[in-house]
Amino acid sequence: MSLKLGVPSKGRLMDKTVEWFARHGIELGRAGSEREYAGYVRGIEGVELVLLSAGEIPRELAAGRIHLGVTGTDLVREKLGQWDQQVEELAELGFGQADLVIAVPASWVDVASLDDLDAVAAAFRARHGFRLRIATKYHRLVRDFLRANGVADYQLVDSQGATEGTIRNETAEAIADITSSGDTLRANHLRVLEDGLILRSQATLYRARRAPFGDAERATLGALKARLAID
Amino acid sequence: MADRAAILAEAARLRARFEAAGAEPVETAILQPAEVLLDLYGEDIRARAYVTSDTLRGEQMLRPDFTVPVVQMHMTDGAEPARYTYAGEVFRRQEEDARRANEYIQVGFEIFAREAPEAADAEVFALFFDILRPLGLRAATGDIGILMAAVAGLDTTEARKAALMRHIWRPRRFRALIDRYAGRTPVPEARAALLAQADPMAGAEPFIGLRGPDEIAARIAALRADAAAGPLSGAQVDLLDALLAVRETCDNALARLRDIAVDLPAILPAVERLARRLDALAARGIDVARLDFEASYGRTQMEYYDGFVFGFHAGGRADLPPVATGGRYDALTRRLGAGREIPAVGGVIRPGLVLDLGGAA
Numbered sequence: 001m002s003l004k005l006g007v008p009s010k011g012r013l014m015d016k017t018v019e020w021f022a023r024h025g026i027e028l029g030r031a032g033s034e035r036e037y038a039g040y041v042r043g044i045e046g047v048e049l050v051l052l053s054a055g056e057i058p059r060e061l062a063a064g065r066i067h068l069g070v071t072g073t074d075l076v077r078e079k080l081g082q083w084d085q086q087v088e089e090l091a092e093l094g095f096g097q098a099d100l101v102i103a104v105p106a107s108w109v110d111v112a113s114l115d116d117l118d119a120v121a122a123a124f125r126a127r128h129g130f131r132l133r134i135a136t137k138y139h140r141l142v143r144d145f146l147r148a149n150g151v152a153d154y155q156l157v158d159s160q161g162a163t164e165g166t167i168r169n170e171t172a173e174a175i176a177d178i179t180s181s182g183d184t185l186r187a188n189h190l191r192v193l194e195d196g197l198i199l200r201s202q203a204t205l206y207r208a209r210r211a212p213f214g215d216a217e218r219a220t221l222g223a224l225k226a227r228l229a230i231d
Numbered sequence: 232m233a234d235r236a237a238i239l240a241e242a243a244r245l246r247a248r249f250e251a252a253g254a255e256p257v258e259t260a261i262l263q264p265a266e267v268l269l270d271l272y273g274e275d276i277r278a279r280a281y282v283t284s285d286t287l288r289g290e291q292m293l294r295p296d297f298t299v300p301v302v303q304m305h306m307t308d309g310a311e312p313a314r315y316t317y318a319g320e321v322f323r324r325q326e327e328d329a330r331r332a333n334e335y336i337q338v339g340f341e342i343f344a345r346e347a348p349e350a351a352d353a354e355v356f357a358l359f360f361d362i363l364r365p366l367g368l369r370a371a372t373g374d375i376g377i378l379m380a381a382v383a384g385l386d387t388t389e390a391r392k393a394a395l396m397r398h399i400w401r402p403r404r405f406r407a408l409i410d411r412y413a414g415r416t417p418v419p420e421a422r423a424a425l426l427a428q429a430d431p432m433a434g435a436e437p438f439i440g441l442r443g444p445d446e447i448a449a450r451i452a453a454l455r456a457d458a459a460a461g462p463l464s465g466a467q468v469d470l471l472d473a474l475l476a477v478r479e480t481c482d483n484a485l486a487r488l489r490d491i492a493v494d495l496p497a498i499l500p501a502v503e504r505l506a507r508r509l510d511a512l513a514a515r516g517i518d519v520a521r522l523d524f525e526a527s528y529g530r531t532q533m534e535y536y537d538g539f540v541f542g543f544h545a546g547g548r549a550d551l552p553p554v555a556t557g558g559r560y561d562a563l564t565r566r567l568g569a570g571r572e573i574p575a576v577g578g579v580i581r582p583g584l585v586l587d588l589g590g591a592a
């Protein structure tokens with residue numbers, strides 16, 4: 001059995017992952033054409049490349065169908081309950097940095113903090129007859145964060161993309177989304193709450209705690225960690 | 232863990248006990264419309280209940296408790312007064328502790344009655360007490376109504392009282408608000424800067440979204456009014472702290488609360504309700520000199536209890552959830568009653584836990 005390494009199958013996250021492994025002398029690549037999802041690993045024995053959607057890597061790690069996987073901290077913490085009992089963080093890869101934040105219209109001059117958001121949510125509900133809507137795809141992380149901070153009278157509405165546009169379209173009053181530079185937020189006249197940082201995320205190499213590790217996989221993992229300078 | 236057949240048999244036995252106490256057995260659907268529960272509990276319920284959906288009926292929840300559907304049923308076509316009992320599965324998501332059951336049987340007993348609410352409180356508690364007596368559980372009681380009366384009686388603005396009342400079930404936020412109103416935490420920089428401006432909304436354009444400039448202006452006015460209001464006095468905060476710290480046997484707690492009521496007379500009617508409840512409990516053979524009372528009991532639950540609250544816990548088994556819980560939820564009947572309301576009190580027992588601990592009377 002070989003050690004299965006799950007890597008995002010497309011885009012910038014894939015390119016950066018390939019670069020990161022290459023810096024440690026390990027070459028990852030597609031077996032055939034650009035469109036093929038089979039891959040190869042050169043520079044170390046016994047590692048098999050599995051190309052997957054980044055969003056599915058947490059699930060595959062949790063199930064133990066792959067031994068190792070590269071994905072964002074945000075996705076692991078959103079999708080895996082008690083994540084640290086299901087996977088182990090081996091290395092932060094230093095790219096794919098993004099913050100999950102709560103943002104409101106910049107015109108809300110009266111709202112700087114979660115405290116304000118909570119008060120506004122109460123007034124909004126009394127005025128409009130429904131709870132203040134926060135658009136996000138990170139339901140669990142946002143809900144846990146708002147509950148821990150005692151924010152009430154809101155509802156989450158699902159938004160799988162173009163979340164910054166939901167406020168102008170009046171399908172939400174606030175958003176919780178990933179931002180790296182903040183440019184998209186500013187361009188959409190939004191502002192991050194001063195205590196609205198939910199999570200700092202980056203691409204991370206995880207080990208699946210439930211994956212079957214025989215002697216061969218353990219030896220391969222040891223060799224790989226030595227190569228990647230992970231202790 | 233007891234097997235399912237044994238748990239169902241125990242549930243049937245407990246329900247028969249409640250029927251013998253005059254309750255009419257009722258059934259409710261397992262799939263509940265999500266809208267009602269979301270409206271009541273807010274987004275937090277999604278962390279506790281399983282939500283599913285179809286394209287015709289939209290979101291549905293696997294019944295997280297019986298109270299809401301039983302109240303709805305009573306408000307639609309119930310006669311008064313009424314006693315109900317039920318037994319069946321409830322479903323709770325468990326994302327923090329995999330050892331906790333996500334599906335278990337509850338058996339409940341509820342009283343809807345306008346007369347003598349303290350007698351109804353005592354009737355429910357004494358019935359649970361007798362049933363659970365062989366298990367040697369620790370009974371805890373409290374009264375959210377006393378805390379609500381204390382908040383209503385604070386010498387501060389209505390807006391502040393409303394904000395505190397809204398967060399009674401969120402102790403951390405409640406404490407933060409108290410500290411802010413008492414001037415114990417500084418005014419946040421951003422707020423001070425906002426209020427220092429003559430026209431804070433100048434240059435705020437463009438206004439996007441449903442929350443309009445009028446709403447922003449109204450909030451700024453509310454902030455200015457709050458800044459102009461004097462701080463909540465230290466004496467009042469001390470009284471509230473003293474009240475929240477009450478944790479004694481019921482008779483001593485009553486004496487302590489009467490002392491506090493001398494300086495906080497607004498709680499007196501609620502304290503007298505406690506006194507009447509203790510009399511009613513004593514009349515039913517409960518030794519109130521050995522029954523615990525905690526003024527903060529029940530504050531971290533989401534249930535809409537707004538008066539008497541109680542729970543039965545297995546001593547030395549902190550790993551187990553309460554074997555039984557209950558309380559008064561008058562406000563819930565108002566929320567679900569579409570203009571009508573009726574005082575209501577009730578509780579649930581988990582027969583699975585009862586069997587694990589050796590069986591009830």
